[in-house]
Amino acid sequence: MSQRPYNFSAGPAALPEEVLHQAAAEMLDWHGSGMGVMEMSHRGREFMSIAEAAEADLRELLAVPANFRILFMQGGGLAENAIVPMNLSRGEQADFVITGSWSQKSAKEALRYCDAKVIASNAEGGHLTMPDPAGWALRPGARYVHVCTNETIHGVEFQALPDLKALGSDAALVIDCSSHILSRTIDWSKVGLAFAGAQKNIGPAGVTIVIVREDLLGHALAICPSAFDYKTVADNASMYNTPPTYGIYIAGLVFQWVKRQGGVAEMERRAVEKAELLYGYLDGEGAGCYVNRIDPACRSRMNVPFQLRDESRNEAFLAGAKARGLLQLKGHKSVGGMRASIYNAMPLAGVQALVAYLREFANAPL
Numbered sequence: 194m195s196q197r198p199y200n201f202s203a204g205p206a207a208l209p210e211e212v213l214h215q216a217a218a219e220m221l222d223w224h225g226s227g228m229g230v231m232e233m234s235h236r237g238r239e240f241m242s243i244a245e246a247a248e249a250d251l252r253e254l255l256a257v258p259a260n261f262r263i264l265f266m267q268g269g270g271l272a273e274n275a276i277v278p279m280n281l282s283r284g285e286q287a288d289f290v291i292t293g294s295w296s297q298k299s300a301k302e303a304l305r306y307c308d309a310k311v312i313a314s315n316a317e318g319g320h321l322t323m324p325d326p327a328g329w330a331l332r333p334g335a336r337y338v339h340v341c342t343n344e345t346i347h348g349v350e351f352q353a354l355p356d357l358k359a360l361g362s363d364a365a366l367v368i369d370c371s372s373h374i375l376s377r378t379i380d381w382s383k384v385g386l387a388f389a390g391a392q393k394n395i396g397p398a399g400v401t402i403v404i405v406r407e408d409l410l411g412h413a414l415a416i417c418p419s420a421f422d423y424k425t426v427a428d429n430a431s432m433y434n435t436p437p438t439y440g441i442y443i444a445g446l447v448f449q450w451v452k453r454q455g456g457v458a459e460m461e462r463r464a465v466e467k468a469e470l471l472y473g474y475l476d477g478e479g480a481g482c483y484v485n486r487i488d489p490a491c492r493s494r495m496n497v498p499f500q501l502r503d504e505s506r507n508e509a510f511l512a513g514a515k516a517r518g519l520l521q522l523k524g525h526k527s528v529g530g531m532r533a534s535i536y537n538a539m540p541l542a543g544v545q546a547l548v549a550y551l552r553e554f555a556n557a558p559l
């Protein structure tokens with residue numbers, strides 16, 4: 194295979210090269226059917242087999258228990274910010290933990306549908322730590338508690354899920370795991386609903402994964418569009434309306450790729466190795482030139498924001514990176530600086546190449 198540049202985009206993000214080759218080979222004729230996947234009826238035998246395999250593989254990879262339904266939806270994380278309260282809040286209380294931009298957006302959107310309240314926040318100081326669950330002001334009447342388990346922009350990640358029961362709450366835990374799904378295991382005993390846009394660790398934008406405990410189905414507000422009512426979607430095996438068929442197919446190929454690599458445990462092992470290499474350099478040898486201000490205990494393994502100490506060199510840094518085949522390292526505009534997103538599809542060699550460039554740039558005469 195040819196050497197492609199390493200792509201550090203936060204999403205839509207790089208996909209495993211093997212998957213892209215397979216999709217290209219099958220583009221015009223899927224498995225001798227005479228049709229490309231984009232051209233198939235979603236109700237035909239061929240696509241049904243693709244969708245069923247994708248769901249079964251995801252269930253196996255994440256060890257999703259039988260009392261949870263896996264839904265393939267559309268609208269991305271931002272639509273889920275409305276769809277979750279429409280389905281779970283019953284117009285009553287929902288609690289939100291603010292850890293960065295994405296959870297902030299979730300809390301704001303939910304206010305349109307229910308009594309949404311911020312019950313903990315790391316905003317003071319700039320989202321550099323995680324609010325300790327022991328200090329959350331959980332409301333006894335809340336239907337659910339929303340957390341974003343990996344904040345893609347701010348680069349903070351929960352290293353363990355909060356245990357709401359142990360904190361005395363009966364609320365369902367809702368996790369937005371868009372930017373680290375399949376990079377670590379999920380303890381389903383603590384979770385009511387998980388959602389994730391596909392465009393980071395799963396496949397193309399346009400597919401949204403929702404994994405929801407069965408007892409949470411069937412309580413949608415009357416205003417909830419039928420196509421966004423989890424029960425309707427579940428009852429129709431995600432085919433109430435035409436699902437994003439090609440995206441589901443690519444997601445299925447990615448699930449098979451993850452299985453071939455050794456599953457989520459292996460993805461996690463690699464994520465730790467890659468993150469340790471990059472943070473290790475930034476904190477150690479590279480500390481004179483670069484800085485990451487996030488509390489080491491809360492740092493994301495997937496999204497690594499960092500700044501040059503001399504920000505006047507930002508453009509030169511990015512130009513040099515591009516010339517070396519290291520793409521999309523510019524940080525989000527709200528945080529500035531740089532961000533390296535190192536999802537499952539980023540090989541260790543990509544992070545090694547980044548560290549080699551960081552070192553070269555740091556040591557270059559001005």
Ligand code: PMP
Pocket residue numbers: 204268269270271272295341343344345346369370371372390
């Ligand atoms: N949540 C998280 C954690 C995200 O990273 C993103 C997108 N980067 C979203 C939600 C929003 O996803 P979308 O743009 O697909 O609606």
